[in-house]
Amino acid sequence: MRKKTLFGLVVLCLALAMAVGAGAAEKEKPKKVVLKMAVAIPTNMPIMDLLPRFAQQVESASNGSIEVKIYEPGQIVPVFEIQEAVSKGQINAGWSGTVYLSGKFPAAALFTTIPFGPNVTEYMGWFYYGNGQKLMQEMYDRAGFNVKAWPMLFLPTESGGWFRREVKTVEDFKGMRLRWPGLGGKVLSKLGASVSTIPGGEIFASLERGVIDGTEFANPLMDTPLGLWKVAQYNYFPGWHQSCTAMELVINKKTWEGMTKGQQVVIDMAVTDLNFRSIAVTEALAGRILKENAEKHGVKNMIYPEPVLQALKAAWLEVVQEEAAKDEFFKKTWDDLQAYMAEYDVWGCRSYPALPSRCQ
Numbered sequence: 181m182r183k184k185t186l187f188g189l190v191v192l193c194l195a196l197a198m199a200v201g202a203g204a205a206e207k208e209k210p211k212k213v214v215l216k217m218a219v220a221i222p223t224n225m226p227i228m229d230l231l232p233r234f235a236q237q238v239e240s241a242s243n244g245s246i247e248v249k250i251y252e253p254g255q256i257v258p259v260f261e262i263q264e265a266v267s268k269g270q271i272n273a274g275w276s277g278t279v280y281l282s283g284k285f286p287a288a289a290l291f292t293t294i295p296f297g298p299n300v301t302e303y304m305g306w307f308y309y310g311n312g313q314k315l316m317q318e319m320y321d322r323a324g325f326n327v328k329a330w331p332m333l334f335l336p337t338e339s340g341g342w343f344r345r346e347v348k349t350v351e352d353f354k355g356m357r358l359r360w361p362g363l364g365g366k367v368l369s370k371l372g373a374s375v376s377t378i379p380g381g382e383i384f385a386s387l388e389r390g391v392i393d394g395t396e397f398a399n400p401l402m403d404t405p406l407g408l409w410k411v412a413q414y415n416y417f418p419g420w421h422q423s424c425t426a427m428e429l430v431i432n433k434k435t436w437e438g439m440t441k442g443q444q445v446v447i448d449m450a451v452t453d454l455n456f457r458s459i460a461v462t463e464a465l466a467g468r469i470l471k472e473n474a475e476k477h478g479v480k481n482m483i484y485p486e487p488v489l490q491a492l493k494a495a496w497l498e499v500v501q502e503e504a505a506k507d508e509f510f511k512k513t514w515d516d517l518q519a520y521m522a523e524y525d526v527w528g529c530r531s532y533p534a535l536p537s538r539c540q
Contacts (some may be wrong), residue, residue: 210245210440215431217273218251218266220280221380226401227458230333231275234454241446243244246439248273257410263430267325272432275332277361277425280314284325286503287510289459290517291316291331293422295364295496298517300336300459301422307331307426310520315513316428322509328436332429332451336466338419339403340484341392342412344387349483350491359383359395363499370495377391380406387411396421399462400469409477415470416482420492 203265223231235248249259257265262274263281278285279292291312298306304313313331316370341360347353354372358365365375378386378395387413395412396419397403408414436444458513461518473479484492504511 188268188347192513205340210242210443211438212244213246213435213439213443215246215248215273216251216256216271217248217275218253218255218257218262218271219274219275220262220427221254222226222252223250226405227333227335227461230454230457230461232435233457234332234450237450237453238446241450242443243371246443246446263320263327264326266432267320267327269326269432269434272435274430276428276430278319282362285319285509286507287319287513289313289363290427290513291319291426293362293425294517295367295421295423295499296493296526297423298521300334300480302521302528303424303426304331304334304459305457306517306520311516315516319509319513320430326433328429328433330429330448331426332449332454334428334455335399335425335458336462337424338396338399338422340416340419340421341388341396342403342408342418343414344412345393346414346482347416349485350488356394357392359386359392360421362421363496363503364396365491366499367421370498371491379415384408384411398425400466400473401462404473409479413478414480414482415473416422416484418484418489420484420489420496471512 219228219231221228223229231250235250238246238248251271253259256271259276260280262271262276263278265271266274277292278288281288294303297303303312307316313329316329316331320329341358345352350371353368355374356372357374357376357508358368359378360368360373360375361377365377369375376392378392380397383392383395383397384406387395387408393427395408397406397408397421403415411459431447439447468481470481500514504514
């Protein structure tokens with residue numbers, strides 16, 4: 181009788197354990213999530229094919245529990261309104277640049293690019309192991325934006341601009357009409373340039389018609405397909421205004437919080453993979469493209485004279501102090517980055533610069 185009772189209890193316990201386990205498994209089973217992701221740059225441009233790759237990776241790694249639908253620029257929301265649309269739930273994901281919000285939040289520019297700022301690995305270090313990503317999220321939280329944000333797609337230093345004539349001295353900027361958005365544009369304004377913001381698709385026509393005398397755009401992989409070499413033969417370096425670039429992914433917080441932990445990890449891993457690949461492909465191909473531009477298209481790959489770079493840097497230090505004085509969160513972010521770089525430079529200034537230069 182006791183054996184029968186004991187056996188019955190064991191069977192009952194096993195049945196209860198299986199029921200609880202089945203319930204937990206059912207609870208953890210991910211629900212299908214469809215991310216409708218508006219993007220700020222067309223996916224048919226060089227490097228931007230990494231965005232469809234991101235979508236494919238997320239779908240595969242999540243066993244189809246996350247589907248990413250990409251919408252080209254302007255297809256469902258205007259480019260400059262992507263983050264706000266995600267926050268309001270009009271779409272639930274977006275890929276853009278915080279710099280597009282700098283009119284509303286001055287500090288936003290610091291999370292995309294910084295004149296005379298950190299290089300791409302230094303910038304990535306600040307985001308991942310400093311306070312960069314935390315501060316970016318804090319910016320959105322302060323503004324009441326209902327989004328979860330990541331840096332997604334890092335690019336090494338840009339070209340320093342395409343010009344229709346040489347830049348021999350800082351005086352050459354006076355009266356020059358330049359397409360140069362962001363903080364870099366404010367620097368050039370201090371040096372007497374007439375600065376405007378023109379959409380990327382209008383740059384070529386503006387140079388061709390003489391509406392502008394020069395422009396910045398991106399790196400060699402992205403500049404060359406625009407055909408800028410046809411209308412501006414002087415391609416200057418370094419990209420003082422954009423030592424590197426960090427674009428961003430934002431997902432609506434309600435969507436993010438509704439995902440399982442596993443789904444969230446898939447997103448995070450796919451973002452990290454894209455960040456690695458965007459740097460690798462840009463660094464791998466830039467030299468080849470510069471060589472071809474010179475040999476096939478007659479482009480003059482120029483280096484800014486040292487006095488010009490010094491004048492640009494002095495003007496930048498004025499701009500950043502003015503911006504910090506106007507906005508408390510800009511100052512907080514700038515001060516944090518400066519503290520990070522001061523610590524980094526204990527290493528950085530003793531390592532790479534001390535090696536013999538490969539450059540002729």
